[in-house]
Amino acid sequence: MRTVIYPGSFDPFTNGHLDLVERAAKLFDRVIVAVADNDTKRPLFTVAERRRMAARVLKPLANVEVDAFAGLLVDYAQRRGACAVIRGLRAVSDFEFEFQMALMNRKLNQRLETIFMMPKGAYTFLSSKLVKEVARLGGEVSPFVPAHVEKALKAKLKPRRR
Numbered sequence: 001m002r003t004v005i006y007p008g009s010f011d012p013f014t015n016g017h018l019d020l021v022e023r024a025a026k027l028f029d030r031v032i033v034a035v036a037d038n039d040t041k042r043p044l045f046t047v048a049e050r051r052r053m054a055a056r057v058l059k060p061l062a063n064v065e066v067d068a069f070a071g072l073l074v075d076y077a078q079r080r081g082a083c084a085v086i087r088g089l090r091a092v093s094d095f096e097f098e099f100q101m102a103l104m105n106r107k108l109n110q111r112l113e114t115i116f117m118m119p120k121g122a123y124t125f126l127s128s129k130l131v132k133e134v135a136r137l138g139g140e141v142s143p144f145v146p147a148h149v150e151k152a153l154k155a156k157l158k159p160r161r162r
Contacts, residue, residue, distance in 0.1 A: 004028040004115070005077050006086040007069070009036050011043040012149045013054045014131055016088065016123035023117065024086050025061050032080055033058060037070040044132055044156060057146045074109040084113040090124050132157075 004024055010017060010033070017033075024031045035050045043050070047068045055066040069076040077085060085105065087098050095116075102114035119126070126144055135141050135153040142150050 001029040001081075002084075003030040003032065003080060003082045004084045004086050005032050005034050005073070005080065005082045007034040007036055007073050007076075009038060009041055009043060009128065010050050010054055011041070011045055011128050012131065012145060012153060013050065013057060014123075014126055014128055014145050014149075015143075016090070016119045016126040017054075018057060018146070019119050019123055020086060020088050020117050021058060021064060022061065025064050028084070029063060031061075031064045031086075032082065033064065033066045034073075034076060035066065035068040036073075037068055045152070049152070053146075053149050053152060056148055072108065074105050074112055077112050078109060082112065084115050086115050086117055089116045089118050090127070 004027075006021060006024060008017065021031060021033060033054050035047055035054065037047045045053070051066050051068055058064045058066060067080075073085065087102070089095055089098060098116065102116075105112055105114060118124070131141050131144050132153070134144075135157050141153060145153070
């Protein structure tokens with residue numbers, strides 16, 4: 001069984017993430033969307049919340065599961081029996097960082113391949129960071145995230161009463 005890991009913070013899970021997962025699900029027997037537990041990024045949502053949001057939108061995809069991990073991706077991939085990692089490239093600016101990470105992962109585990117995928121043109125500008133910023137400022141995020149993610153963003157970012 002060919003297993004691929006799609007790691008990320010997914011804070012929150014966007015339609016761009018969904019696009020990559022759907023396409024990866026056609027290429028691999030099993031896709032594991034691995035929510036990274038990385039507090040250095042100061043996430044808006046907890047790991048459990050991010051897992052639930054991703055799992056809800058990905059439920060119809062029979063060969064996709066959602067998990068969480070902490071520590072080195074290569075160690076997690078080995079534990080899960082993955083042969084590859086999927087990384088999304090939206091723009092040339094993503095490439096340098098992703099290339100360095102792929103080379104480091106290869107140095108740590110030569111059997112783990114990194115596959116770069118570009119999102120559909122409609123999502124090339126989309127990032128979780130931008131979605132959160134638009135939501136914080138009261139903008140419309142429904143074109144960028146699944147409906148339940150939009151609802152979670154609004155609930156998390158609702159103005160506090162004084």
